[in-house]
Amino acid sequence: MPSLTVHAGGLTLRNPVMLAAGILGTTGASLRRAALAGAGGVVTKSLGSVPRDGHPGPTIVQVDCGLLNAMGLPNPSYKKFQEEIDIARTGGVPVVASIFGSSAEEFAGIARGLDADAFELNLSCPHAEKYGSELGRYPDLVEAVTGAVKAAANAPVWVKLTPNTADIVELGQAAQRGGADAVVAINTLKAMAIDIETGYPILGNRFGGLSGPAIKPVAVRSVYDLALRLDIPVIGVGGVTSWEDAVEMIMAGACAVQVGTALQKGYGIFEEISLGLARYLERKSMTLEDIRGMAGRHY
Amino acid sequence: MPSLTVHAGGLTLRNPVMLAAGILGTTGASLRRAALAGAGGVVTKSLGSVPRDGHPGPTIVQVDCGLLNAMGLPNPSYKKFQEEIDIARTGGVPVVASIFGSSAEEFAGIARGLDADAFELNLSCPHAEKYGSELGRYPDLVEAVTGAVKAAANAPVWVKLTPNTADIVELGQAAQRGGADAVVAINTLKAMAIDIETGYPILGNRFGGLSGPAIKPVAVRSVYDLALRLDIPVIGVGGVTSWEDAVEMIMAGACAVQVGTALQKGYGIFEEISLGLARYLERKSMTLEDIRGMAGRHY
Amino acid sequence: MRPIDSIIQEVRSEAPLVRTFWLDKQLDPAPGQYVMVWIRGVDEVPMSFSSPDTITVQSVGSATQALFNLGAGSSIGLRGPFGNGFVLRGKNILLVGGGVGTAPLAFLGEQARGAGIKVTSLVGFCSSQDIIFQDRFEALGGLIITTDDGSVGIKGHVAEGLKEFDLAEFSQIYLCGPEVMMWDIISRTREHAGKIQACISRYFKCATGVCGSCCLDPEGVRVCVEGPVFMADRLIESEFGRYKRGPDGRKGQCRG
Amino acid sequence: MRPIDSIIQEVRSEAPLVRTFWLDKQLDPAPGQYVMVWIRGVDEVPMSFSSPDTITVQSVGSATQALFNLGAGSSIGLRGPFGNGFVLRGKNILLVGGGVGTAPLAFLGEQARGAGIKVTSLVGFCSSQDIIFQDRFEALGGLIITTDDGSVGIKGHVAEGLKEFDLAEFSQIYLCGPEVMMWDIISRTREHAGKIQACISRYFKCATGVCGSCCLDPEGVRVCVEGPVFMADRLIESEFGRYKRGPDGRKGQCRG
Ligand SMILES: Cc1cc2nc3c(=O)[nH]c(=O)nc-3n(C[C@H](O)[C@H](O)[C@H](O)COP(=O)(O)OP(=O)(O)OC[C@H]3O[C@@H](n4cnc5c(N)ncnc54)[C@H](O)[C@@H]3O)c2cc1C
Ligand SMILES: Cc1cc2nc3c(=O)[nH]c(=O)nc-3n(C[C@H](O)[C@H](O)[C@H](O)COP(=O)(O)OP(=O)(O)OC[C@H]3O[C@@H](n4cnc5c(N)ncnc54)[C@H](O)[C@@H]3O)c2cc1C
Ligand SMILES: Cc1cc2nc3c(=O)[nH]c(=O)nc-3n(C[C@H](O)[C@H](O)[C@H](O)COP(=O)(O)O)c2cc1C
Ligand SMILES: Cc1cc2nc3c(=O)[nH]c(=O)nc-3n(C[C@H](O)[C@H](O)[C@H](O)COP(=O)(O)O)c2cc1C
Ligand code: FES
Numbered sequence A, B: 001m002p003s004l005t006v007h008a009g010g011l012t013l014r015n016p017v018m019l020a021a022g023i024l025g026t027t028g029a030s031l032r033r034a035a036l037a038g039a040g041g042v043v044t045k046s047l048g049s050v051p052r053d054g055h056p057g058p059t060i061v062q063v064d065c066g067l068l069n070a071m072g073l074p075n076p077s078y079k080k081f082q083e084e085i086d087i088a089r090t091g092g093v094p095v096v097a098s099i100f101g102s103s104a105e106e107f108a109g110i111a112r113g114l115d116a117d118a119f120e121l122n123l124s125c126p127h128a129e130k131y132g133s134e135l136g137r138y139p140d141l142v143e144a145v146t147g148a149v150k151a152a153a154n155a156p157v158w159v160k161l162t163p164n165t166a167d168i169v170e171l172g173q174a175a176q177r178g179g180a181d182a183v184v185a186i187n188t189l190k191a192m193a194i195d196i197e198t199g200y201p202i203l204g205n206r207f208g209g210l211s212g213p214a215i216k217p218v219a220v221r222s223v224y225d226l227a228l229r230l231d232i233p234v235i236g237v238g239g240v241t242s243w244e245d246a247v248e249m250i251m252a253g254a255c256a257v258q259v260g261t262a263l264q265k266g267y268g269i270f271e272e273i274s275l276g277l278a279r280y281l282e283r284k285s286m287t288l289e290d291i292r293g294m295a296g297r298h299y
Numbered sequence C, D: 001m002r003p004i005d006s007i008i009q010e011v012r013s014e015a016p017l018v019r020t021f022w023l024d025k026q027l028d029p030a031p032g033q034y035v036m037v038w039i040r041g042v043d044e045v046p047m048s049f050s051s052p053d054t055i056t057v058q059s060v061g062s063a064t065q066a067l068f069n070l071g072a073g074s075s076i077g078l079r080g081p082f083g084n085g086f087v088l089r090g091k092n093i094l095l096v097g098g099g100v101g102t103a104p105l106a107f108l109g110e111q112a113r114g115a116g117i118k119v120t121s122l123v124g125f126c127s128s129q130d131i132i133f134q135d136r137f138e139a140l141g142g143l144i145i146t147t148d149d150g151s152v153g154i155k156g157h158v159a160e161g162l163k164e165f166d167l168a169e170f171s172q173i174y175l176c177g178p179e180v181m182m183w184d185i186i187s188r189t190r191e192h193a194g195k196i197q198a199c200i201s202r203y204f205k206c207a208t209g210v211c212g213s214c215c216l217d218p219e220g221v222r223v224c225v226e227g228p229v230f231m232a233d234r235l236i237e238s239e240f241g242r243y244k245r246g247p248d249g250r251k252g253q254c255r256g
């Protein structure tokens, strides 16, 4: 079997298939379970500086080819989370702490207070006031937050970007200027669903973020554009559900992928994707590096 | 049966289900066919000032729950199109001319040269250099183009907006300031697909626009935000495939909907949606006005 | 799936703070499965089925109170049925329930009787006025009731009633109620843990196995899709009975 | 559907500018259906099936030339089969083809023979060296060949060969070739238009019935999904034979 080991944004992953932020990432146990099930790395639920209950329900709606969610960044605060990270680490793969704040200082404070293998800055959640894409849509804020966390953290810093923008490359370049070790693309697309019997927006928060197969073509395009224009690695996320999707994302330029919504199929998805990827490389007699960014070379 | 007649951005439509721009809109005959099949109004293929062959193939890829297209605005130029509009008009419903240009002057020149029931300004196509969203992402350009066409045209002016932005409401407000009679939301999402056997981007143009059910939640959210914040009417487009989708779009705040990708099911879609809408209103003993914007009132 | 619209057909008061709602949709649930109930404009919360087309709800907070404001003809949204449900094993079963936790057990008992299985019930409540489904359990077979205040039946917690039975006789034991009560029963009957199925509760947000809100330590079991019914021997090795997490993911006590 | 990857198994030269490509995918097409062939990095163009697993291509421009540069082992992308295909009617049919337009007819004739139908063919080419599939048509039954220069068979256009037949004898007539040739035949045989099926070509972009590139005046018929095979009486009332639109939608002559 060909090697699936990758070096991604300062981490070494035994395979490029990671658990995405906010998916089964609330407890150390569930993170470890993903690792034991075959994930090459895991990302925690996004952590803030104070506990949050998140939005009222429904927090999720199944739509055609995807999920709409407006969890609202529920989390126990980073202060309560170190013990979970420590448990997660017993799974044997890198544990990336996803963090969020409303200012560069708040981000930096959280990064200073946590011991993790890397930080992923959530500058892209589309449905939490004062957080996520409300900062992340502005290149100067992306740069400032990245710079502050870089200065504060003793681990690699990844920046997760929003696709709710006219030009995701501008945001990626800002992250790069701020010193990011990698960018992660994409977070969910701002979206909503309405109950036609009553006219109520279904999500408790009215609008939320669209994920799953529906957004994969948007994610592939984002990764492609970013990989062609940035010098730092790109981690691809959005709709990855099969090994074919992982290949497509890597050909677009991703050095690793993250899987979120597809966890609906269960933890087995990690092994399924890695195995498919390995078999594909074997059949083609190629390495991960050979296929990475292949689409950009066909221009 | 309850009345489906609507007044939408300066036009009176016998029903709120229109044919979207660029779908079977290259000939007067196909536009008339949509009218005879039950469309409440039809929009032409986007017309520029010189003939264009469009992008090389593949110009379309079927993806999960949607279509990716990069037609590249093929059109015979507006100069050759008046005869098609005249034929289309024999279908008995308003014919909206979709137009594009690379400057306010070019837009205005086209509007001056065409006799149509309304103009729809394509400030949103994501895959044609110098056109569409390359202008439409900037509020000041949206305002300027709208103003110029308003001054030049002797028919209502609609502005079709791009969802490839951090804040579609800013773009809608710019259109409103420019004097638009309505906004149309949304055009396609910038996206791509890669052939995993070879690494080639599948579309001849490499990237294109995502349409169909995949983008409906993004369209619904856009319409909702626009309808709550603008004074001019909003026409909803994006993934409408059934009468339920039309109801959802109208509840989000749309006064009419446009149907594109769902024409893959054939011209029967117009009657199917109108009939379903009428039956729904009858069952609920409500009018179109009653349900329009209902989601916003549940806030 | 999007929430299905359901019109409430009838509401019956079972006890001061407990009501049963009849739904107009046939969701064909198994006993132990649950449905996410959307009270529009308020919240969406999990409820077990108390029969194929009813849920029985105790008013404890904002969503359940809002539900109590809805009468016949009102509509709610439903997602489900979700989860694994109880599995019937053997020919002689015991149901052990507490409070509104008796709801899925009444449903299970009726299904078991229909399949010719012998059913015995032990159910506990705070006081006589809190007793629900007494007629349904009586119709199933032997019934022991406990009340905390002794106003009816045996005085004390449900576990007090255990003495009335030789648990070895039962092919399977089914448990549902407040976590402290279930934990009390399980810890007193460890030797039978391999034949006890318990329907448990955690904070559910997505109910589709992705958000992680309901995960059980130390294995990260997703209660919303892998449960809510578990064998007691599996629970003994878990956080169950020791702590549970709230909406923000912090550990808290496991009352309620 | 995304394009399916297909490895070219074999390439055979049929005439100086005509080659047949064997595909490794069983797409199970009906005669008259077509497939969108993606020559990567160049373009995607429609091609009829010349048998269940072959296409036969005339080199006329950039995409077809690029295809000619691909040999066995090379890969192309395929979307299809698309369109309606021919419908077999009756027991005695006539095939009338011109140039590479004979490709789907050879496929159709073989299917008809397999179904016990009597097949006669009339096929025309520019010159002796352009003749393709002579053996396939001979194996089907009666065959008349015409060449523009008279180098083989009857001299002149395909229509010259019509005199050899009493068209009333045929239960159905199948037509494929350059538009001027098909129009020539149809206008000379108007009284039989109700039993002539013609496989026509327009500029295809999407091949899924949404872009409008292939629509036929005056009814807006989408050739890519409602065709490419039409009854001749329907074509007589259309733009067919008078003009066709190019990639930009402008009307042009209907040569080729
Ligand atoms: C699988 C399952 C089946 C259940 N079946 C029933 C039933 O048949 N009848 C019944 O009365 N109750 C049942 N519950 C409990 C019920 O979901 C809660 O009582 C209800 O959510 C309270 O909501 P509230 O807004 O009224 O209370 P709140 O004021 O929001 O909270 C009160 C308490 O209810 C619990 N709770 C609140 N929201 C949730 C949630 N989303 N998920 C889980 N627990 C929550 C918490 O323990 C909380 O402390 C079940 C719970 C689960 C997990
Ligand atoms: C239903 C159908 C079946 C066909 N079957 C065959 C076949 O079996 N064998 C064969 O050799 N040819 C067939 N053709 C014609 C073939 O598609 C064109 O010859 C080919 O597209 C030329 O491409 P090019 O890039 O080489 O030429 P170009 O230089 O691009 O164009 C040359 C001419 O080819 C035609 N053409 C180009 N692109 C297209 C297109 N996308 N759709 C339709 N016509 C186009 C136009 O008339 C154009 O003027 C068929 C066409 C259709 C519509
Ligand atoms: C239920 C849910 C919760 C999420 N929570 C977070 C989060 O806390 N932080 C974050 O950066 N992204 C979050 N995301 C976004 C995912 O990490 C991912 O970017 C997105 O879902 C697209 O990937 P997918 O299509 O594989 O799900 C969440 C997504 C879902 C569906
Ligand atoms: C093949 C195709 C061609 C299109 N051409 C145009 C166009 O010329 N001008 C335009 O404004 N929008 C164009 N669009 C966008 C549609 O009008 C519509 O905004 C979009 O497809 C979303 O709607 P849908 O999901 O119903 O298709 C095109 C879409 C498709 C699929
Ligand atoms: S409630 Fe979300 S994983 Fe169980």
Ligand code: FES
Pocket (backbone or CB within 6 Å): D203, D204, D205, D206, D207, D208, D209, D210, D211, D212, D213, D214, D215, D222, D223, D224, D225
């Ligand atoms: S080729 Fe697009 S409609 Fe026929």
